[in-house]
Amino acid sequence: MKAENLAGGQELLCINTEKVYDWILNEATFDLTLGDLELPLNPITGDQLECDDIDIDTVTCAVAPTEVDPIVILDRVNQEFVVNGAEVTLQLVSIRKNFEVTVFVDLIPDLGGATVEVGTVEFTRCEQVILCAPEGTDVDVTYTDLDCFVCTAVCDPGTTTEVDEIDVTVTVRLCQSIQSTFDVTLEIVADFCQPRDILPFPPCPAPTMPEQCPVVFPNTAGNGDNGDNG
Numbered sequence: 001m002k003a004e005n006l007a008g009g010q011e012l013l014c015i016n017t018e019k020v021y022d023w024i025l026n027e028a029t030f031d032l033t034l035g036d037l038e039l040p041l042n043p044i045t046g047d048q049l050e051c052d053d054i055d056i057d058t059v060t061c062a063v064a065p066t067e068v069d070p071i072v073i074l075d076r077v078n079q080e081f082v083v084n085g086a087e088v089t090l091q092l093v094s095i096r097k098n099f100e101v102t103v104f105v106d107l108i109p110d111l112g113g114a115t116v117e118v119g120t121v122e123f124t125r126c127e128q129v130i131l132c133a134p135e136g137t138d139v140d141v142t143y144t145d146l147d148c149f150v151c152t153a154v155c156d157p158g159t160t161t162e163v164d165e166i167d168v169t170v171t172v173r174l175c176q177s178i179q180s181t182f183d184v185t186l187e188i189v190a191d192f193c194q195p196r197d198i199l200p201f202p203p204c205p206a207p208t209m210p211e212q213c214p215v216v217f218p219n220t221a222g223n224g225d226n227g228d229n230g
Contacts, residue, residue: 010189021180022132025144030125031151032170037103037119038163039155044112051155051164058106058115059153061170063146066098066122071141074126076133091133095141095178096126101148103168118166133180145175 039049065071074094081090103118133139151169158164 010191012187013190014185014187016183016185018181019184021134021137021182023177023179024129024131025175025177026129027145027173027175028125028127029171029173032101032121032123032172033167034101034103034121034170035167036165037121037168038165039105040116040118042107042111043114043116048163049107049116051157053107053111054105054155054166055108056105056153056155056166059118059150059166059168060104060115061148061150061168062102062104063099063148063170063172064102065143065146066100068098070098072096072098073139076135076139079130081130088132089134090130092128093131093133093139093180094126094128095139096124097141098122098124099172101170101172103150103166103170105153105166129178131178131180137180137182140179140181142177142179143174144177145173147174148172 039051039054041047042049042053072095074096076091076093078089079092081088100120100122102120104115105118106115107113131139148170151171153166153168155164155166
C-alpha cells in the first residue's frame, strides 16, 4: 500500500538504524613496564645507536588500538539485579582490549637531535562491565581519549656483543564509550531532507586602474617652459 503524504509534507517512513540497549562511559589508567627495548640503528649514518647517543630525558610514547582484534567480547553472563526496587536481568560482559605502544627517543644534538622510533610493544587489558546486553546484541567500545606518557626511562649499556637497551615504564589513560546495540527497523513520521540552495559565484570584478603619481609625471614645470617658448 502506498503511504499517503501527511500534513506538513511529512510521510510515514521505515528506516534501518541501531537501537541502543545500554550505554556507559568510564575511564581507566594502567601502568606498563616495557623492558629490554633495543636501541635502533641511526637513521642517518646506519650505525648502531648507544646510550651516549640518545637523550634519555626525551623518551616519549604513543598508544593506539591494534589493527587486528582491537576489541574482543570474551563472555556475557546473566545476573539478577534490583534496580529502583524492580528485579532485572543484566549481563556481566567480559571485554579484552588489545593495544600497541610505540616508544620514541631523541638523539643528542651532536647527532642532529632527530626523533627515532625505538620499538612497538603489544599489550592486552581485560575488564568486566554490567550492561543490558542480552545475546544477539553487539557490544561496541569507542575510545573518546587514548593517551600515554613515560614515567621512567633508563638506558642499559650493552657489551661488545650486545645492543644497548632502554627500560621504560609507561602510564596509559583511556576514556571509553561502551554501548550495546541491535539493528532495528523503525516506523516514523518525518520530513524528507531537502538540498541546500546553490551558492552564487561572485561577479567578475570591474576593471581597475593602477594608482597614478601626478606629482611626479607628467613634468608640469617642463610643460610650462615649453609653452612659454612657443
